[in-house]
Amino acid sequence: MSRNKSNRTTHIPRASESAPARHAQDSGAPPDAGADAPQAHELQFYIPATGPPSRPRRTLKHDDTFAVFDSHGDIGATAGGPDGLFDHDTRYLSHLELLIEGAQPLLLDSAIRDDNLSFYVDLTNPDIFRDEKIALLKDSVYVSRTLYLKDGSLRERLEVSNQSAEEVRLNLSIGFGNDFADIFEVRGVRRAQRGRAWAQLLAAGAVALYYRGLDGVLRETALSFEPDPSLLVDSVATYSLRLAPRQAQTIFLTAASRGRLPKSTQSFFNGLTGLHRELKAAAGQSAHVETADPTLNQILWRSTADVRMLLTKTADGSYPYAGIPWYSTTFGRDGIITALQMLWFDPSIAIGVLKRLAAHQAEDFDARADSEPGKILHEMRDGEMAALGEVPFGLYYGSVDSTPLFVILAGYYARRTGDYALVRELWPAIERALAWIDGPGDPDGDGFVEYARHTEQGLRNQGWKDSHDSVFHADGRLADGPIALVEAQAYVYAARRLAAHCARELGLHARAEELARAAEALRVRFEEAFWCEEIGSYALALDGEKKQCKVRTSNAGHALYAGIAQPDRAQRVADGLLDSRFFSGWGLRTVARGESRYNPMSYHNGSIWPHDNALIAHGLGRYGFKEGVAAIFESLTRAASYMEARRIPELYCGFRRRHGRGPTLYPAACSPQAWAASAPFLFIQTMLGLEFDHKARQIRLVNPSVPLSAGEIVIRNLSLGEARVDLALKQDARSAISLHVLRTIGDVQVSLVFDPDVREHPLTTKG
Incomplete structure (x- = not known):
């Protein structure tokens, strides 16, 4: 990756100046918004806003299975x-609902573990009345639920304990049911016809x-209950419990997709x-x-746990599914x-991504699938x-953009790992991906990659901002295709340069030169066609x-990333992005305040996307705008x-960021x-x-900075091939950086580089 050597600065607005007086456009309604609403064929992919759930939601995932519960541990108990x-x-x-004597229990606490492996819920009983008298005082019974997912099944341990000094008799019921809805039905798509559903009792507890x-x-x-319920019908299991003081009863529940029931309670x-x-x-x-x-630290630990939870075993290796609930599947981009x-x-994450996407690379033209070879x-x-x-x-x-991004990932993976065997x-x-870029x-x-859907069933917009209204002109008119996105051209440029690097390493020198020339030609055409002096x-x-x-x-910030x-x-792009029209104090908006379709509550036209900010910040860093990187990082964290x-x-x-208040959430995120x-x-x-330089066996930190809030950054188990390094970086009040190598295993050096052409400080040799 090339780096500009100068440490230039650009103005960064303070949180208090992140937005001047609101413009008329701040209301978020573009001109004649109704006329540009999603059409009927686009509505089938639209996720409707139906209002917030009455109980907060919790999520678990394991491989291809995920679950969305409410805070009580129930499913479908509230709308x-x-x-x-x-x-x-x-x-x-x-549907999965726990009731005590027909009443919803009271929530004491619930939380997903920090590692995302399981979900814990603490409940107690409300006052229970029989014949207009209190038959069971509130807080007499403590209910502990532990839930997790594994091998396509939901597994729950339910413990009911009597915390009172009196014997307790109660009926505890677990209601259940299913509609076998497709995920697109859950998103709101209505179907003219559905299949046939039925239930069957298999045993006293199944x-x-x-x-x-x-x-x-x-x-x-398949659902199983252990021990057997007092009564089991096709939609509810009932336990008639009689608990002495301090006595507890444990119940195990398993709900297995595709009928894969574990063999015993011990499986929990x-x-x-x-x-x-x-x-x-x-x-x-890692x-x-x-x-x-x-x-x-809490943010980093949760982020690590989230990525690991979304990693899914596939036939081609582990793949990070996109997100829960709507996108828990393979998405290329x-x-x-x-x-x-x-x-x-x-x-290692890149290995599974590259192999899976290569295995499913398009081979044919298919209009309905917007498929083209490569x-x-x-x-x-x-x-x-x-x-x-x-x-x-x-x-x-x-x-x-998935196709050039695939080549980019292959190139950066090779530079990170030295694994040219996989390349x-x-x-x-x-090569097929590069052929698609040059061909279909x-x-x-004209030298620019562009898109236009082949049928009305396809996505109207096919960049990362794929809402129907995300590509438009200054007056708010939606752009008609074929459309050449700014970031797609930038990705193609980076893809060709990285492919050229890989070709040289593989001994394909003529191909490397061809790709390098094509990248430079694109850079020249790009500047001529895409730079707009009117908007700077x-x-x-x-x-x-x-x-x-x-x-x-x-989108323009991705040109810096590439x-x-x-x-x-x-x-000039950096100055604009860090201006208050983009910079909200919570991060960079997707569309600048004041543009015709700006709406801070929209999906793609004024909201803040963390990954978008990270890619842009990486671009700022490669051009030397480190202050901007720090400002965006502080705002996001x-x-x-x-x-x-x-x-x-x-x-x-x-x-905009306001004193004493957090960011405004997007309800369907x-x-x-x-x-x-x-x-x-x-x-x-x-x-x-x-x-990372595998030939020199070096890990370099080039003009590093440490966020003021971090104080110190300690990285352990950082790899270079088979070698491992632990290191710590500190930055004092005068911005002086100190680096301490805490441990090395194998052949590796760590170098602190303040200027790649002037001085370099090897701090360790072979471990």
């Missing part, structure tokens, strides 16, 4: 949330729920032990980061960006609706008539400090979300200037 036990895009449990879909597939949820404990073993193995292959700031942001921290996957689904073609996302390729294995897929990706041959930045896009979309957006921007224009469980969500609203959870790690790489 407003996408509750359920889901597996492979199908809901396998839509029941099965069945659904024969229109695709002919029989889907099954064995399964939990297995989860801890998996987590320990995953932690052993780095660990700790700072002197407890709040920042999301997986690549997650792997890029985590690359220095855990390069194109990299956008989204994969395997629910009933995808199988029937009711949605086009079984294997869907409607993404203009050689992937080279045919890389540029249908008019790069245009959002070129429309189908090659007219610029003269809108100030965060390194395509010439330095003087990079300075400050926002995360207000989030429940210190979890960084997919996005939040773009309102996925949380956890892979590329949001991984964003802090790219910030750390950027601030520390981490670079």
